[in-house]
Amino acid sequence: MEITKSNDPYLIQRIAITDNLDNAYLLEVDGICPLCGKYMLLGKGKRMNKKYQIAHIYPNSPTPNEVKQLEGLERLGSNCEDFENKIALCKDCHGYYDDHKTKEEYLDLLKIKKNLTSVSKAKIAASHQDLEQEIILVINALSHIDEESLQKMKLEYQALKISNKIEDTYIILKVKVENYVCIFFNFIKEIFQDLDQAGHIDFGLVASEIKTTFLKCEKEMSSKSEIFRSLVKWLESKAVGSSNEACEAVISYFVQSCEVFHEIAK
Ligand SMILES: [Zn+2]
Structure with missing residues (x-):
């Protein structure tokens, strides 16, 4: 049975990412892809190109297979559009994560995000x-x-x-x-x-x-x-x-x- 958005309250409609939020995600990972370590801004002449995207850790629109893989696992934030459920990744890692997500990969990324969250909280305090x-x-x-x-x-x-x-x-x-x-x-x-x-x-x-x-x-x-x-x-x-x-x-x-x-x- 396919689980639809209507019966999973965690899944809400996609919310666009503002420039300020985009900056916050980039700063959270120090400009470096947390999965492969690549620097995510590429200088081209006088311009700086974005080599990153903001990824959902728990997908916004999970496939039936993802729903099955991720069933019962911890989720971050109160819904899928919360800051806690998103993270900056390089385009390659984002593409790979979205297409090949396994339980282990989901939990790895979730752990990375949790660490980043506690590090930045401690830093600020x-x-x-x-x-x-x-x-x-x-x-x-x-x-x-x-x-x-x-x-x-x-x-x-x-x-x-x-x-x-x-x-x-x-x-x-x-x-x-x-x-x-x-x-x-x-x-x-x-x-x-x-x-x-x-x-x-x-x-x-x-x-x-x-x-x-x-x-x-x-x-x-x-x-x-x-x-x-x-x-x-x-x-x-x-x-x-x-x-x-x-x-x-x-x-x-x-x-x-x-x-x-x-x-x-x-
Ligand atoms: Zn990467």
Whole structure:
């Protein structure tokens, strides 16, 4: 007997994947196919091609054979369209998985997804508090900026969206910056405000220092990922002993608040 969607409440109508969700799936696996280890973004000239698809772990429309194979096994999420039941796979592995799914392969993929879910939950929980402390240290280190190294320049404080500054070809960088901004923007802003008001730091000087450094990097590099990395390195050298993540968070703050990366010419 064929089991239809109507008598299996787990199976609901397919839900389209938004760009944000697509990014989240890619980030979850660090851009690497969790089955074969292949990198799933292919640079072609200035473009970055997607070599992945979002796969259902438990199929959205199982064949009678799949229903039989997967009967009684654990399922992730409350229905087949939940984030928990989907995972980014390279096109080859996705095709193979969809066509040749066995009980073992289903359980393998389910286990991979469960691990990824618990890793990212732990990462978020642990990184949050530690990072806040480290960000404070990084920002404090910025207070020892040598004024002589500053150039006279007018800072532009336009509130530009990140998406206008980092082209889609730098998708990994974009997702990273967006995540940092989403989590830490207000926190970093408050720290800067507090330190500025208390006279420990001159935010205008710090911002112009970052911008000067960016302009120097920009002369030598064209890739935004490269510029981002070198700015993070530069900050690490200023805040000795600080973590890479804390420095990335602070540089992301400046990407968002406009000192880094000009708006992309449309
Ligand atoms: Zn693969």
